[in-house]
Amino acid sequence: MSEHVIEVGKRHIKEINEEMQEAAAAGKKIRVVNTLSRHNLGIGLPDGAELYFEGSTGYFCGGLNTGATIEVERNTGWALGEGMSKGYITIGGYAGMSCGAAMIGGTIHVKGDTGPRCGVAMKGGNIVVEGKIGYQSGFMAHSGKIIALGGAGESCADALWQGEVWTAGPIDSLGVDVEVIEPTAEEVAEVDAILDPLGLKDTSREWRKMVSGQRLWYFESRDASAWLMI
Amino acid sequence: MCGIAGRILSAPGRLGRDLVDLMDAQEHRGADSTGFAIYGVPRDSGYVLRGMGFDKSQIDANLTDFTNVLRDHGSDFLSDPSILTDNNDHYCFRMEISDPKNLDAWVKDVDTLTDRIEVQSCGRALEIIKDMGGSAEVADKHGVREMIGSHGLGHARLATESSVLPNASHPFWARPFSDTAIVHNGQITDYFTQREQLQRQGYRFLTENDSELIAVWVSDQMKQGLSMQQALTKSITSIDGVFTFMIATTDGIGFAKDRFAMKPLVVIDQDGGLAAATEEQAVRRVFADECDVINHDGPSLTGTWGIGNRSMAA
Numbered sequence: 001m002s003e004h005v006i007e008v009g010k011r012h013i014k015e016i017n018e019e020m021q022e023a024a025a026a027g028k029k030i031r032v033v034n035t036l037s038r039h040n041l042g043i044g045l046p047d048g049a050e051l052y053f054e055g056s057t058g059y060f061c062g063g064l065n066t067g068a069t070i071e072v073e074r075n076t077g078w079a080l081g082e083g084m085s086k087g088y089i090t091i092g093g094y095a096g097m098s099c100g101a102a103m104i105g106g107t108i109h110v111k112g113d114t115g116p117r118c119g120v121a122m123k124g125g126n127i128v129v130e131g132k133i134g135y136q137s138g139f140m141a142h143s144g145k146i147i148a149l150g151g152a153g154e155s156c157a158d159a160l161w162q163g164e165v166w167t168a169g170p171i172d173s174l175g176v177d178v179e180v181i182e183p184t185a186e187e188v189a190e191v192d193a194i195l196d197p198l199g200l201k202d203t204s205r206e207w208r209k210m211v212s213g214q215r216l217w218y219f220e221s222r223d224a225s226a227w228l229m230i
Numbered sequence: 231m232c233g234i235a236g237r238i239l240s241a242p243g244r245l246g247r248d249l250v251d252l253m254d255a256q257e258h259r260g261a262d263s264t265g266f267a268i269y270g271v272p273r274d275s276g277y278v279l280r281g282m283g284f285d286k287s288q289i290d291a292n293l294t295d296f297t298n299v300l301r302d303h304g305s306d307f308l309s310d311p312s313i314l315t316d317n318n319d320h321y322c323f324r325m326e327i328s329d330p331k332n333l334d335a336w337v338k339d340v341d342t343l344t345d346r347i348e349v350q351s352c353g354r355a356l357e358i359i360k361d362m363g364g365s366a367e368v369a370d371k372h373g374v375r376e377m378i379g380s381h382g383l384g385h386a387r388l389a390t391e392s393s394v395l396p397n398a399s400h401p402f403w404a405r406p407f408s409d410t411a412i413v414h415n416g417q418i419t420d421y422f423t424q425r426e427q428l429q430r431q432g433y434r435f436l437t438e439n440d441s442e443l444i445a446v447w448v449s450d451q452m453k454q455g456l457s458m459q460q461a462l463t464k465s466i467t468s469i470d471g472v473f474t475f476m477i478a479t480t481d482g483i484g485f486a487k488d489r490f491a492m493k494p495l496v497v498i499d500q501d502g503g504l505a506a507a508t509e510e511q512a513v514r515r516v517f518a519d520e521c522d523v524i525n526h527d528g529p530s531l532t533g534t535w536g537i538g539n540r541s542m543a544a
Binding site: 036075094097115116135 | 529
């Protein structure tokens with residue numbers, strides 16, 4: 001597969017994304033240089049596209065991904081992979097707030113930490129974080145898994161729906177309506193199957209799995225204790 | 231959704247140019263108005279004033295009234311005022327004045343003219359330049375790129391809670407505290423309650439902009455004996471809303487982020503210089519090479535960055 005190099009610099013983002021689409025359609029691997037942490041790079045890329053960003057990217061990198069494999073050398077800004085449905089995104093460093101927001105499929109792998117609300121309102125797919133997930137991560141996640149090897153920040157898994165937050169590290173504090181449960185061996189095997197292709201499987205980990213307490217699912221306005229949860 | 235920025239140079243220099251770059255990269259966050267707070271060479275005595283008049287056909291009459299108030303307080307111009315006009319109704323001014331006998335009393339009296347002419351910054355070192363339009367437009371009009379200084383702030387405004395008017399632009403001066411300025415991204419939800427409490431203490435507000443309130447609130451806390459760091463920490467639990475703000479004095483810049491972590495702040499601190507902004511792509515305009523950024527993404531964060539020896543005075 002030949003390589004196509006795209007310079008970002010001060011060029012118009014629409015023009016850059018169009019060049020990415022054309023190079024992907026031609027079956028070329030794409031290397032993006034001089035990224036300057038700019039926003040909206042690599043949006044809506046198709047199945048089979050392969051991109052490597054040198055340096056860092058800004059907001060919404062890899063948003064609406066429909067199957068591309070995207071790697072960012074260093075950090076990325078807010079809303080990485082928002083709304084993605086398929087594919088892989090790998091971040092070499094830190095991912096800002098709302099990483100994987102509303103994603104419905106695919107895998108995001110962050111080698112550093114994430115900012116607040118990682119996986120907010122996600123509806124599927126997996127987010128693997130080697131470091132720690134930030135404040136209120138997993139907020140209202142409807143489905144999918146957030147797997148944080150290094151621990152979780154405050155108010156973790158607040159108002160979770162049917163999503164799952166897993167960690168092998170410390171939890172600073174739990175959000176509302178969250179239960180921490182011991183996962184079954186089958187569930188751990190499922191998580192290991194996600195980590196294995198990333199080279200992160202370690203059977204010695206002691207997992208904790210956070211799921212919804214389901215009290216907010218059936219909120220009863222006349223129940224004073226339910227109000228106190230919020 | 232406003233864009234804010236702070237810049238500390240490792241040594242005094244072309245601060246204006248850097249602040250314009252920081253704001254140019256964030257113009258998409260709000261181009262209603264743009265403003266800059268620049269800390270230049272501090273003077274031993276006298277103040278620099280920046281401000282606006284609202285009817286350029288009345289410049290002479292306004293200046294006569296302004297001069298009379300100044301002289302009533304034992305002060306006078308140290309040089310001829312600079313007046314800048316264009317196609318807009320409002321005009322902008324820069325003045326150098328000798329020390330009034332009592333700064334607070336003079337500010338109170340000059341504020342009686344604010345329906346016609348308004349002082350928007352007063353400092354030994356501070357000058358606030360703000361106007362309608364994007365960063366390049368404001369910078370070109372006011373010669374911001376050529377301004378030198380040690381540190382400063384920038385703001386791109388998308389008006390949400392108050393009017394799009396020249397004097398509602400940021401940064402705001404913490405009236406009547408000299409040399410204190412603020413930029414803010416967010417909304418204060420207990421604005422009127424807080425404003426009423428401060429007004430009962432005698433503070434005056436010239437706009438209904440919540441940023442003006444935060445500047446005075448923090449300055450009042452410092453007047454009561456708190457350090458800037460202590461005041462910023464207290465602001466997290468005392469002020470309600472979603473916010474990230476930066477407040478500057480002659481000693482440096484402080485920041486605070488609310489309990490809900492809704493507004494970003496990204497910092498590069500390298501080689502004795504520092505750039506902070508809402509977006510990473512802005513700080514990379516100043517530090518062009520790939521270097522480490524600090525993402526202050528979490529809730530309830532505060533901090534101070536000093537100039538010179540890089541620690542803020544207590």
